[in-house]
Amino acid sequence: MRFGEGRALIGVLAEPAPVWGDDELPGVIFLNGGLVHRVGTSRLHVTLARRLAARGLPALRFDLSGIGDSEPSADALSPARRWTAETRRAMDFLEAEAGATRFLLIGHCSGAAVSYQTAAEDARVAGIGLLNPPGPVLPRHFLRTFASHPSSWRRLFARRARLGDQLGRLLWRPRTPAREAPHDALGGLRALAERGIGLLLVYSEWDPGYDYYQHVLRRGVEGAAWSGRVRIEVVPGADHVLSLVSHQKRVVGIVEDWAARICGLREPEPASKRPLPAEPVAEAP
Amino acid sequence: MDVITARRERVPIYFGSAESALFGCYHPPSTGTARDCAVVLCHPFGQEYIRAHRSFLQLAKRLTGRGFPVLRFDFFACGDSAGETEEGRVERWADDVGTAIEEARSRSGRERICLVGLRLGAALAATAAAARGDVDSLVLWDPVVRGVDYLAELESLQAELLRFEYVNPPEGQTGVAEEALGFPLTPELRRGLRGIDLLSLGRAPARRVLVVESGRPAGVEQLAGRLARTVPHFEHRHLPERKVWLAEPFRGIVPHPLIEAVVAWTAQVHS
Numbered sequence: 001m002r003f004g005e006g007r008a009l010i011g012v013l014a015e016p017a018p019v020w021g022d023d024e025l026p027g028v029i030f031l032n033g034g035l036v037h038r039v040g041t042s043r044l045h046v047t048l049a050r051r052l053a054a055r056g057l058p059a060l061r062f063d064l065s066g067i068g069d070s071e072p073s074a075d076a077l078s079p080a081r082r083w084t085a086e087t088r089r090a091m092d093f094l095e096a097e098a099g100a101t102r103f104l105l106i107g108h109c110s111g112a113a114v115s116y117q118t119a120a121e122d123a124r125v126a127g128i129g130l131l132n133p134p135g136p137v138l139p140r141h142f143l144r145t146f147a148s149h150p151s152s153w154r155r156l157f158a159r160r161a162r163l164g165d166q167l168g169r170l171l172w173r174p175r176t177p178a179r180e181a182p183h184d185a186l187g188g189l190r191a192l193a194e195r196g197i198g199l200l201l202v203y204s205e206w207d208p209g210y211d212y213y214q215h216v217l218r219r220g221v222e223g224a225a226w227s228g229r230v231r232i233e234v235v236p237g238a239d240h241v242l243s244l245v246s247h248q249k250r251v252v253g254i255v256e257d258w259a260a261r262i263c264g265l266r267e268p269e270p271a272s273k274r275p276l277p278a279e280p281v282a283e284a285p
Numbered sequence: 286m287d288v289i290t291a292r293r294e295r296v297p298i299y300f301g302s303a304e305s306a307l308f309g310c311y312h313p314p315s316t317g318t319a320r321d322c323a324v325v326l327c328h329p330f331g332q333e334y335i336r337a338h339r340s341f342l343q344l345a346k347r348l349t350g351r352g353f354p355v356l357r358f359d360f361f362a363c364g365d366s367a368g369e370t371e372e373g374r375v376e377r378w379a380d381d382v383g384t385a386i387e388e389a390r391s392r393s394g395r396e397r398i399c400l401v402g403l404r405l406g407a408a409l410a411a412t413a414a415a416a417r418g419d420v421d422s423l424v425l426w427d428p429v430v431r432g433v434d435y436l437a438e439l440e441s442l443q444a445e446l447l448r449f450e451y452v453n454p455p456e457g458q459t460g461v462a463e464e465a466l467g468f469p470l471t472p473e474l475r476r477g478l479r480g481i482d483l484l485s486l487g488r489a490p491a492r493r494v495l496v497v498e499s500g501r502p503a504g505v506e507q508l509a510g511r512l513a514r515t516v517p518h519f520e521h522r523h524l525p526e527r528k529v530w531l532a533e534p535f536r537g538i539v540p541h542p543l544i545e546a547v548v549a550w551t552a553q554v555h556s
Contacts, residue, residue: 001297002294002297007294010295010297010310012297012308012365034534034535035339035534035535035537036335036534037335037338037339038365039335039364039365041335041467042332042335042370042467042468043363043364043370043468046364046365047369047370068338068342069295069297069310069342145451149451149453151448151449151450151451151452154448154449155449158449205453206451206452236453237452237453237454237455238452239450239451239452240451241467242467243446243450243452243466243467244452244454244455244464244467245463245464245467245468245469246454246455246458247452248467
């Protein structure tokens with residue numbers, strides 16, 4: 001599928017399987033994490049899009065401009081502004097193509113940031129799934145990994161990391177915390193939740209974002225009146241990019257369950273009865 | 286020969302059988318001298334596929350700029366193609382190369398085919414070309430020569446990941462044999478990979494072959510020796526570029542000199 005200004009954006013739509021009784025199901029949009037193209041880290045977006053489509057949700061994975069197969073943009077916007085605008089174009093596209101009027105945005109790393117920013121700007125967003133969202137790296141992240149994960153020491157002994165660098169990380173303190181956190185993350189989450197948006201935050205145990213959650217966000221979320229809108233999950237043993245298949249499966253299960261609850265979906269059909277994922281064949285030139 | 290001046294955009298497509306369709310991007314030739322040959326690009330496997338995606342797009346763009354129509358495609362159970370990741374099989378992938386060749390022919394109107402493959406994609410391209418006998422030219426970019434060496438390399442990379450990255454496998458799982466950098470290695474896939482051996486191909490895969498490598502892959506010297514004896518037009522180039530299939534995607538590395546060498550060779554043999 002090509003869409004957006006000049007048809008510069010390329011995506012693949014997993015068409016929804018027909019379901020009974022759910023007439024207003026949201027569309028799902030997956031955002032690029034870093035420079036990984038639309039299939040997602042270890043093909044995570046493909047797996048998730050097809051799972052959710054099999055349960056009745058139209059699911060689009062597309063490339064933001066300059067990433068994957070989409071054309072680079074010549075506009076003068078910052079990447080953050082441009083990618084938010086492009087995500088809104090993706091919603092327009094899914095609205096026209098599949099009739100969706102509400103949306104779930106799901107993204108890993110920088111894709112989580114784009115999801116969050118778009119939700120702040122567009123009332124059509126019903127939920128955001130943030131997988132290892134980026135945030136300020138706290139000094140205690142380095143302390144924790146050094147104290148409790150043997151890879152830090154193995155890197156040193158194998159001369160994959162220099163002692164000075166490792167010590168530097170331990171002693172590192174952010175010089176300008178305000179610049180590290182240009183916005184009030186907790187306030188932003190609260191504003192979204194109070195608008196009725198469902199929030200999912202998934203952290204890998206060894207991701208720096210997990211420390212930020214534990215030591216900054218957590219005390220503001222727990223017990224808050226709006227915390228019912230927030231679901232936090234931690235994947236034990238996982239790294240930032242979910243390098244192990246078992247960790248990917250855990251995340252797929254979490255996201256599918258979260259989306260199902262937000263949308264009020266029924267239990268999935270047994271695998272043998274599921275239709276094959278139907279994805280559109282783009283038109284010939 | 287026609288000179289093409291109109292800029293035409295790439296087209297995302299699904300092709301092959303409806304129940305197990307393959308995803309591809311068809312790039313019509315953009316400018317330059319129109320060639321009588323279509324180029325089919327064969328991706329590597331797993332994490333290497335994700336890391337090489339950007340370079341393959343650049344390669345396709347440059348080939349279209351020299352007048353070639355190009356088809357990039359995802360193997361079954363890879364990328365955007367149909368199939369769960371666990372369903373990947375070497376035998377099916379070798380057939381996929383043939384399906385992509387027919388698609389490139391029908392879309393481009395060209396009968397002649399050049400195959401370009403990286404790593405496992407190169408092994409699959411060479412195997413399919415030797416079996417079919419209708420591939421005009423072949424570029425093997427850092428090819429996997431023997432599947433057993435490739436499996437050993439994947440296991441070593443996985444062991445390295447478990448040793449040096451911040452990750453813990455679930456209790457009781459070593460994670461070395463069953464998966465490679467985020468992608469499952471099922472027993473069926475391992476069996477298929479072990480069967481790959483470019484040194485025992487029955488016949489020359491094409492009349493014109495380029496081996497270009499930046500990493501002295503295992504077995505490449507023997508392969509080059511055999512191809513030099515059996516292929517009428519053979520060239521072997523070593524270009525010490527970054528190994529794009531080992532670089533994290535966020536680095537955005539594209540080995541331009543190597544890509545340019547592939548494009549120049551292809552343009553020269555199809556001039």
